[in-house]
Amino acid sequence: MIFDIISIILCLAGAFFFLGGTVGLLRFPDNYSRLHALTKADNLGLGFIVLGLMFTSSALPEIIKMGLIWLLALVGSSSACYFIGHYIYRLPSQEEE
Protein backbone atom coordinates (compact mmCIF):
# COMPACT_ATOMS: atom_id res chain seq x y z
CA MET A 1 0.00 0.00 0.00
CA ILE A 2 2.77 2.42 0.92
CA PHE A 3 4.56 1.43 -2.27
CA ASP A 4 1.44 2.33 -4.27
CA ILE A 5 1.41 5.82 -2.78
CA ILE A 6 5.11 6.34 -3.47
CA SER A 7 4.57 5.10 -7.02
CA ILE A 8 1.66 7.49 -7.59
CA ILE A 9 3.68 10.45 -6.30
CA LEU A 10 6.69 9.61 -8.48
CA CYS A 11 4.52 9.03 -11.57
CA LEU A 12 2.77 12.36 -11.04
CA ALA A 13 6.17 14.06 -10.80
CA GLY A 14 7.17 12.38 -14.06
CA ALA A 15 3.94 13.50 -15.72
CA PHE A 16 4.65 17.05 -14.55
CA PHE A 17 8.06 17.01 -16.18
CA PHE A 18 6.60 15.60 -19.39
CA LEU A 19 4.05 18.41 -19.36
CA GLY A 20 6.87 20.91 -18.88
CA GLY A 21 8.76 19.46 -21.83
CA THR A 22 5.72 19.63 -24.09
CA VAL A 23 4.87 23.19 -23.07
CA GLY A 24 8.49 24.14 -23.69
CA LEU A 25 8.38 22.55 -27.12
CA LEU A 26 5.23 24.47 -28.01
CA ARG A 27 6.06 27.84 -26.47
CA PHE A 28 9.80 28.45 -26.68
CA PRO A 29 10.81 30.83 -29.47
CA ASP A 30 14.16 29.33 -30.48
CA ASN A 31 15.49 26.10 -31.94
CA TYR A 32 18.05 25.66 -29.20
CA SER A 33 15.67 26.40 -26.34
CA ARG A 34 13.17 23.89 -27.72
CA LEU A 35 15.90 21.28 -27.87
CA HIS A 36 16.98 22.16 -24.35
CA ALA A 37 13.44 21.93 -22.95
CA LEU A 38 12.72 18.62 -24.60
CA THR A 39 15.83 16.59 -23.99
CA LYS A 40 16.30 17.43 -20.33
CA ALA A 41 12.74 17.62 -19.04
CA ASP A 42 11.49 14.56 -20.89
CA ASN A 43 14.31 12.32 -19.76
CA LEU A 44 13.84 13.41 -16.18
CA GLY A 45 10.12 12.67 -16.50
CA LEU A 46 10.88 9.25 -17.96
CA GLY A 47 13.26 8.59 -15.08
CA PHE A 48 10.59 9.51 -12.52
CA ILE A 49 7.99 7.30 -14.20
CA VAL A 50 10.40 4.36 -14.39
CA LEU A 51 11.26 4.86 -10.72
CA GLY A 52 7.56 4.95 -9.87
CA LEU A 53 6.88 1.78 -11.85
CA MET A 54 9.77 0.04 -10.12
CA PHE A 55 8.01 0.39 -6.76
CA THR A 56 4.95 -1.56 -7.87
CA SER A 57 6.86 -4.14 -9.88
CA SER A 58 7.21 -7.52 -8.26
CA ALA A 59 10.02 -9.33 -10.03
CA LEU A 60 13.65 -8.24 -9.92
CA PRO A 61 14.37 -8.86 -13.65
CA GLU A 62 11.53 -6.50 -14.60
CA ILE A 63 13.01 -3.77 -12.41
CA ILE A 64 16.46 -4.21 -13.93
CA LYS A 65 14.99 -4.23 -17.44
CA MET A 66 13.10 -0.99 -16.87
CA GLY A 67 16.24 0.63 -15.51
CA LEU A 68 18.20 -0.48 -18.56
CA ILE A 69 15.49 0.86 -20.89
CA TRP A 70 15.74 4.20 -19.12
CA LEU A 71 19.52 4.20 -19.49
CA LEU A 72 19.24 3.43 -23.21
CA ALA A 73 16.69 6.22 -23.67
CA LEU A 74 18.99 8.56 -21.74
CA VAL A 75 22.04 7.77 -23.86
CA GLY A 76 20.05 7.88 -27.11
CA SER A 77 18.26 11.09 -26.31
CA SER A 78 21.31 13.01 -25.18
CA SER A 79 23.34 11.98 -28.21
CA ALA A 80 20.38 12.84 -30.46
CA CYS A 81 20.31 16.23 -28.74
CA TYR A 82 23.97 16.71 -29.63
CA PHE A 83 23.45 15.67 -33.25
CA ILE A 84 20.46 17.96 -33.81
CA GLY A 85 22.21 20.82 -32.03
CA HIS A 86 25.27 20.38 -34.23
CA TYR A 87 23.01 20.32 -37.31
CA ILE A 88 21.23 23.53 -36.26
CA TYR A 89 24.54 25.17 -35.39
CA ARG A 90 25.95 24.60 -38.85
CA LEU A 91 22.77 25.60 -40.68
CA PRO A 92 22.61 29.39 -40.09
CA SER A 93 26.38 29.87 -40.39
CA GLN A 94 26.06 28.68 -43.97
CA GLU A 95 23.19 31.06 -44.70
CA GLU A 96 25.11 34.03 -43.37
CA GLU A 97 28.09 33.44 -45.65
Add this chain to the structure above:
Amino acid sequence: MQIFYLALACFLLLNILAGLWRVMQGPTPADRMVSAQLFGTTGVAILLVLAQALEAPYIRNAALLFALLMIMAVLSFVRKSTPKQGQTGDGP
Protein backbone atom coordinates in the same frame (compact mmCIF):
# COMPACT_ATOMS: atom_id res chain seq x y z
CA MET B 1 -3.83 1.40 -9.35
CA GLN B 2 -4.61 0.14 -12.84
CA ILE B 3 -6.98 3.05 -13.41
CA PHE B 4 -4.25 5.50 -12.41
CA TYR B 5 -1.76 3.96 -14.82
CA LEU B 6 -4.24 4.05 -17.68
CA ALA B 7 -5.04 7.69 -16.94
CA LEU B 8 -1.31 8.44 -16.90
CA ALA B 9 -0.93 6.75 -20.30
CA CYS B 10 -3.81 8.86 -21.66
CA PHE B 11 -2.16 12.02 -20.34
CA LEU B 12 1.13 11.15 -22.02
CA LEU B 13 -0.77 10.44 -25.23
CA LEU B 14 -2.23 13.96 -25.01
CA ASN B 15 1.36 15.23 -24.80
CA ILE B 16 2.14 13.49 -28.08
CA LEU B 17 -0.97 15.02 -29.66
CA ALA B 18 0.18 18.47 -28.52
CA GLY B 19 3.59 17.76 -30.01
CA LEU B 20 1.96 17.09 -33.38
CA TRP B 21 1.11 20.79 -33.55
CA ARG B 22 4.83 21.57 -33.58
CA VAL B 23 5.33 19.02 -36.37
CA MET B 24 2.78 20.84 -38.52
CA GLN B 25 3.88 24.33 -37.51
CA GLY B 26 7.65 23.87 -37.16
CA PRO B 27 9.54 26.42 -39.27
CA THR B 28 12.59 24.25 -39.91
CA PRO B 29 13.06 20.50 -40.40
CA ALA B 30 15.13 20.44 -37.21
CA ASP B 31 12.04 21.44 -35.22
CA ARG B 32 10.13 18.54 -36.69
CA MET B 33 12.93 16.16 -35.76
CA VAL B 34 12.96 17.54 -32.22
CA SER B 35 9.27 16.77 -31.87
CA ALA B 36 9.93 13.31 -33.31
CA GLN B 37 12.31 12.92 -30.40
CA LEU B 38 9.47 13.90 -28.07
CA PHE B 39 7.42 11.10 -29.60
CA GLY B 40 10.22 8.64 -28.93
CA THR B 41 10.67 9.50 -25.26
CA THR B 42 6.97 9.81 -24.53
CA GLY B 43 6.28 6.60 -26.43
CA VAL B 44 8.75 4.73 -24.25
CA ALA B 45 7.01 6.07 -21.15
CA ILE B 46 3.56 5.15 -22.47
CA LEU B 47 4.61 1.61 -23.32
CA LEU B 48 6.25 1.09 -19.93
CA VAL B 49 3.16 2.35 -18.13
CA LEU B 50 0.89 0.18 -20.28
CA ALA B 51 3.06 -2.88 -19.63
CA GLN B 52 2.56 -2.30 -15.91
CA ALA B 53 -1.16 -1.51 -16.16
CA LEU B 54 -2.14 -4.40 -18.39
CA GLU B 55 0.38 -6.77 -16.77
CA ALA B 56 1.75 -7.61 -20.19
CA PRO B 57 5.56 -7.79 -19.83
CA TYR B 58 6.20 -8.22 -23.56
CA ILE B 59 5.19 -4.59 -24.18
CA ARG B 60 8.51 -3.62 -22.56
CA ASN B 61 10.31 -5.07 -25.58
CA ALA B 62 8.41 -2.59 -27.76
CA ALA B 63 9.55 0.19 -25.43
CA LEU B 64 13.14 -0.98 -25.84
CA LEU B 65 12.68 -0.84 -29.61
CA PHE B 66 11.24 2.68 -29.41
CA ALA B 67 14.27 3.90 -27.49
CA LEU B 68 16.53 2.35 -30.12
CA LEU B 69 14.62 3.60 -33.16
CA MET B 70 14.48 7.18 -31.88
CA ILE B 71 18.25 7.57 -32.12
CA MET B 72 18.24 5.78 -35.51
CA ALA B 73 15.72 8.25 -36.92
CA VAL B 74 17.69 11.26 -35.71
CA LEU B 75 20.95 9.81 -37.01
CA SER B 76 19.53 9.16 -40.48
CA PHE B 77 18.08 12.67 -40.57
CA VAL B 78 21.41 14.27 -39.64
CA ARG B 79 23.43 12.02 -41.96
CA LYS B 80 21.10 12.73 -44.88
CA SER B 81 21.10 16.50 -44.56
CA THR B 82 24.67 17.17 -43.45
CA PRO B 83 26.72 16.54 -46.67
CA LYS B 84 25.06 19.51 -48.39
CA GLN B 85 26.28 21.69 -45.54
CA GLY B 86 29.70 20.02 -45.53
CA GLN B 87 30.45 20.80 -49.18
CA THR B 88 30.04 24.55 -48.81
CA GLY B 89 31.04 24.68 -45.15
CA ASP B 90 34.47 24.02 -43.73
CA GLY B 91 35.79 21.88 -46.57
CA PRO B 92 39.42 20.81 -46.59
